[in-house]
Amino acid sequence: MPDPAPKTQDDVRQIDSRTFVIDQEDIDTDQIIPARFLTTTTRDGLGRLAFHDWRYDGDGRPLDAVSLNSLDTAACRVLVAGRNFGCGSSREHAPWALHDFGFRAVISSEFADIFRSNSARNGLLPIVAPEAAHHWLLANPGISIRIDLASQHVDLGNGPSFDFEIEPFAKHCLMEGTDPLGFLMSHADAIDAYEADIA
Amino acid sequence: MSPETERTGEAPRSLFDKVWEAHQVRDETVETPGLLYIDLHLVHEVTSPQAFSVLDERGLGVRRPDRTLATIDHATPTLDFAPGETPPYATKAAQSQVERLQDNAKKHGITLHGWGSGHRGVVHVIGPELGATQPGMTIVCGDSHTATHGAFGGLAFGIGTTEVGHVLASQCLLQRKPKSMRVTVDGEIATGISAKDIILAIIAELGVDGGTGCVIEYAGSAIEALDMEGRMTVCNMSIEAGARAGMIAPDETTFDWLKGREHCPQGAEWDAAVAHWATLRSDPGARFDQEVMIDAASIRPMVTWGTAPDTGIAVNTPIPTPRTASQKKALAYMGLEAGKPxxxxxxxxxxxxxxxxxxxxxxxxxxxxxxxRRVADGIRALIVPGSVAVRAQAEAEGLDRIFIEAGAEWRQPGCSMCIAMNGDRGEPGQLVVSTSNRNFEGRQGPGVRTILASPATTAAAAIAGHVIEPAELMEPAHA
Structure with missing residues (x-):
């Protein structure tokens, strides 16, 4: 059966990339992808809508002054943003849009809960940096970094490199291409037993 | 009945602990999350199509259509249309999204409260209204405001679309136990202060990320004094403080509200259910990772001044001087001035x-x-009931005539201008006072500025043409 995970897992086991910095706190999912675009019935092609209302004018023309519009997304796959990234709605369209735009990791000092779990399921690493490293990353936009998932380490070169936490099962899924739905379905007997118990 | 009432002689447990433990199909380990059983899965058109597609790709069915309840609310127009006509959707995409849910519901045997149902409406309004939402339940929906249902003493939270697929297929979620917080609001609420003012005050205290990683239990005399609608308003905005879920222990107010509703048990089964539900409260001495106390008597009618929901202040209190770049940006976007109310x-x-x-x-x-009274000149007032049933009740009470005679628009139910994806929205630069939950930049349309407030404060703004304390209009217009 086709599995959405394998096509992206290689991308995130080790990421060598420049960073793109948005030094703003509390970036909500309405900024990441405005609600009026949520009438889609697929998860594809949402990258053009990422940060849409920051990138386009009222007539839909790209704003030249916005650096997201001229970003080399092949070389720049790590987004660094202010505290509490991804707050607001549960829309998984937010990580879909960021991933399709080209990002494979977001580094912040804190993530909203639902965004964090949605991201890890979609090949977008949500990495919580310690305060000092986070400040350094915000102050040094465009630097080259290496993210290594196996060792849970971010190498900042001359900067304050750091280790990060990731939920062990999310890491396992990203490393091995394991599918959480398959894992859930493998517990059908336990679910049957629970349902028999509460019936 | 769930096993949680049987246990004695153990450490005191919170309401959250009790509901959580009663739904563990498999405990979490260091390597893997636990399996949490879901009693009720609410589904709407926006966050479900990709989940149903995954089921199709894998040849999976819906495990428990009887525990799944669907409606259409986010992308649906609130304009009138004649029976038999196509609803006046804002876009073709909105129409096809609704039709996709209609197809998926039919294919999988899921009850859909769609066009023509007497219980169509906002998903978090119809669940309780039908009595599908009950104490002690685990309830999820692909919507961050699912916490609303925690007002009945269940654990209810929003999930992403991948997880919607997980619940459809397995009726379970992979979850690790979140942390807990208790917010106690004690004291007497002043006349004219509503649940919305209370929750805006709580969020202002906690901050937009104060509840991140937590399930909040709301407690205290001011919470207990609220009716069920007020408790839903409070729990609804838990996510605006970063908490995925908010809950309130069920009591007589809860049981009275639920009794006789369509999905609730009846007769002897009702009595047994109430006996169990009455055990769903935090034991004395239950531990919380964090405790916050709020003085109810100090709460005034609240409005937000910024572009995050934690910027609530009393209507007549001066806007604080912005401390961060984000706050400066927010104040500039809102076109408001520090030092002035x-x-x-x-x-x-x-x-x-x-x-x-x-x-x-x-x-x-x-x-x-x-x-x-009359809505002030040049102001558009949109009044959108939460469900077909709420609309009918309001019309039976004559509220529709009050709104229409005031010059407001009385609409069909839906999410409407809260999320502004159905065509209902503001124009760039406009200032909107709104009873909804989010004042993010552009939330109600590109460039629109949103002030969050209670229904009373919002109605007062419509009449006055500017933001005022509702108390100034609380004397009847023609006594």
């Missing part, structure tokens, strides 16, 4: 509706202000 800000539109404030008590609160 929000009171007096000129308003272009008001919106009364959303899963936060579209229930019958909310409409009564707004109607009490608007009765016998």
């Amino acid at each position: 929000v009171a007096g800000a000129r308003v272009d539109q008001v919106f009364i509706g959303s899963c936060t404030n579209s229930r019958i008590t909310d409409l009564r609160e707004a109607a009490a202000i608007m009765s016998g």
Whole structure:
């Protein structure tokens, strides 16, 4: 059966990339992808809508002054943003849009809960940096970094490199291409037993 | 009945602990999350199509269509249309999204409260209204305001679309136990202060990320004094403080509200259910990772001045001097001035509706202000009931006539201008006072500025044409 995970897992086991910095706190999912675009019935092609209302004018023309519009997304796959990234709605369209735009990791000092779990399921690493490293990353936009998932380490070169936490099962899924739905379905007997118990 | 009532002689447990433990199909380990059983899965058109597609790709069915309940609310128009006509959707995409849910519901045997149902409406309004939402349940939905249902003493939270697929296929979620917080609001609420003012005050205290990683239990005399609609308003906005879930221990108010509703048990089964539900409260000495106390008596009518929901202040209190770049940016976006109160800000539109404030008590609160008065010149007032049933109830009470005679628009139910994806929205630069839950930049349309407030404060803004304390209009217009 086709599995959405394998096509992206290689991308995130080790990421060598420049960073793109948005030094703003509390970036909500309405900024990441405005609600009026949520009438889609697929998860594809949402990258053009990422940060849409920051990138386009009222007539839909790209704003030249916005650096997201001229970003080399092949070389720049790590987004660094202010505290509490991804707050607001549960829309998984937010990580879909960021991933399709080209990002494979977001580094912040804190993530909203639902965004964090949605991201890890979609090949977008949500990495919580310690305060000092986070400040350094915000102050040094465009630097080259290496993210290594196996060792849970971010190498900042001359900067304050750091280790990060990731939920062990999310890491396992990203490393091995394991599918959480398959894992859930493998517990059908336990679910049957629970349902028999509460019936 | 669940096993949690049997246990004795163990450490005191919180309401959250009790509900959580009763739903563990498999405990979490260091390597893997646990399996949490879901009693009720609410589904709407926006966050479900990709989940059903995954089921199709893998040849999986819906495990428990009887525990799945669907409606259409986010992308649906609120304009009238004649029976037999195609609803006046804002876009073709909106129409095809609704049709996709209709197809998926039919294919999988899921009850859909769609066009023509007497219980169509905002998903977090109809669940309780049908009595599908009950104490002690685990309830999820692909919507961050699912916490609303925690008002009945269940654990209810929003999930992403991948997880919607997981629940459809397995009726379970992979979860690790979140942390816990108790917010105690003690004291007497002043006259004219509503649940919306309480939750805006709580969020202002906690901050937009104060509840991140937590399930909040709301407790205290001011919470216990709220009716069920007010408790739903409080739990609804838990996510605006970063908490995925908010819950309130069920009591007589809860049981009275639920009794006789369509999905609730009856007769001896009802009595047994109530006996169990009455055990669902935090034991004395239950531990919480964090405790926050709020003085109810200090809460005034609240409005937000910024572009995050934790910027609530009393209507007549001066806006604080911005401390961070984000706050400066927010104040500039809102066109408001530090050192001056929000009171007096000129308003272009008001919106009364959303899963936060579209229930019958909310409409009564707004109607009490608007009765016998006129919406100020040049202001558009949109009033959108939460469900077909709420709309019918309001019409039976004559509230629709009050709104229409005041010059407001009385619409069909839906999410409408809260999320502004159905065509209902503000124009760039407009200032909207709204009973909804989010004041993010562009939330109600590109460039639109949003002030969050209670139904009374929102209705008062419509009449005055600017933000004022609703108390100034609380005397009847023609006594």
